[in-house]
Amino acid sequence: MKKIYLLSLATVAAMPTALMAEIPEGYYDNLKGLSGxxxxxAIYNTIKSPNTxxxxxxxxxxxxxxxxxxxxxDGTYLxxxxxxxxxxxxxxxxPKKDIKGTTNSKGDYIEMNIEHxxxxxxxxxxxGSIYNDLFNLYPxxxxxxxxxxxxxxDRVASVSTDDGYTKIxxxxxxxENVWEPIDTYKGDFSRGYMYMISAWQNYxxxxxxxxxxxxxxxxxxKQWAADLYSEWCRLDVPDQIEIDRNEAVYRIQGNRNPYIDFPNLFEYLWGDSTDCAFDPEKTVVAGGGIYRPASPLDPANPDHYYRMEILYAxxxxxxxxxxxxxxVKAPDASSSVWNRSSQYGWVANSYIGGIRYESDATLYTEEIDLAATTNA
Known part of the structure; x- marks a missing residue:
């Protein structure tokens, strides 16, 4: 029997097929084996010259x-x-005004614009095309x-304005002054920037x-930007809205954002895998699983993707x-390192009474049988 002890308390689960990126057969073949x-x-040659x-x-x-x-x-724009x-x-x-008819300081209705x-x-x-590129345009x-x-x-250090969505x-x-998006869209905008310097790297x-x-x-x-945008891509991975938008833009202008299709692609360029060769057939696609090309590609067919089973929840x-x-070692005889709460679940702490104590303690789940598991 194969056994595993989980030292991380994260849930490992499969993603439903509806979330998967629908990558066309052979679209990213030329990225295989490359780095830096x-x-x-190669990304540029794949996604350049969109029909905007x-x-x-x-x-x-x-x-x-x-x-x-x-x-x-609900019939509104995101x-x-x-x-x-x-x-x-x-x-x-x-749209010439929002649902509530909000006005600015001059008494004019706040309207919708196309934002680059x-x-x-x-x-x-x-x-021209770069100006019209939908991957860079939002309502x-x-x-x-x-x-x-x-x-x-950039991350705003000293806030002058904050509407709950956009800090300046x-x-x-x-x-100088910068802007910072809400956490929900930090990854979206970072992947958009990565797309722009890739699709238009000839500029x-x-x-x-x-x-x-x-x-x-x-x-x-620059290094700070690579580090920050990579951090934001890790914190905010593509959700269903971003995946669907990638598909919709592809239908309209014929190219895709690979940083959405492959949520860890940025790691091979600016993150923790810059010395590794990228392989689109062996990396995670948006929504979970691993892309496995087949001919013809049928995104609804689970045999076209390596799937992750639910191992523990x-x-x-x-x-x-x-x-x-x-x-092994607790702060003192009356204290436990690990405690469970109804708000956070299991939490480790050895900071007591304003003092940090050295401690060593591990949580173990019950045994998990992996004998029949082939793609854990």
Whole structure:
């Protein structure tokens, strides 16, 4: 019998098929075995020259596309920059006020704009495909759009404004004003930046963009930006909305964001695996599992993906669930290192009365039989 002791109390579970990225057969074949600059250039060759729609309102333009890429089930647009909600209305039209009829200091209605997450001034202001690229465009209220301006995305150290979604203030890594998104979208915007410096790596970065970019093919991000955006990608992995949007944009302009399809791709370029060769057939895809190409590809067929079984699941906020503790050293005879609460589950602590104590204690689950498991 194979046995395993889990020292981490995380739940290991399978992801439903509906969440899986629907990667076209052979789309990422040219990334296999590459790393560093070669990998980034291969990504560029895969996703460059998208067939972007026109810009603005009207048929086959940005707002026409947003109708498919950013409409929520309740008939409003997803606004990633503030809590203002706008009804979608006729396809191709731009909302002229939010549901509550919110006004600005001049008494004008706050409207919806097309927001370039990665501002055009960073590449010199030229328009065309890069300007129209849907992976860089989101519906936004014009008030936040104006406040965000062309600021670099950084962790805000000293807040000047915060609407609960978008912070603006002095940066942690940039001495000037920066903007910071809400936690829910930190990974979304970081993967968007990674996409832009990959899909458009033939462009020259200028002005404010040089606060976090260098004009080289790789790594392109300055070190602080690579570290921060990698951190945010780990904290906020692609959710169903981001996965669905990737598919919708692909249907419209014919290219994909590989940093959504492969949530750990950034690790091979800027994270913890830069000395490893990337293999799209042996890495996690958005939603869980591992992509295994087949011909023809059928995303609904589980045989086209390596699947993770549910090995262990437990709610420690309600019960011990058979967990035992082995304590080598505790802060004192009357204290335990591990304690279970209804709010957090099992929590370790050796900071008592304002003093940090050396301790050594391990939690063990009950035995888990892996004898019949092939893809744990």
């Amino acid at each position: 600059g070669d990998l980034k250039t 729609p026109g810009y603005g309102p009207g048929a086959n333009k940005t707002w026409w596309a947003f109708y498919e890429t950013d409409q929520l089930p 606004n990633r920059y503030s809590d203002l909600k706008f009804e979608v209305g006729e396809r191709g039209s731009r 997450s990665f501002p055009k001034s960073w590449w010199g202001g030229s328009e 936004s209220d014009n008030s936040t759009n104006s406040a965000k301006s062309n600021l670099v995305m 203030g002095r940066g942690t890594n940039v001495s 020259t970065w200028v002005k404010v963009g040089l606060q976090f970019l260098d004009n080289n093919l790789y790594p392109t991000f 437990a709610d420690y906020t309600t019960a011990d669930n058979g967990v035992t503790e082995t304590t």
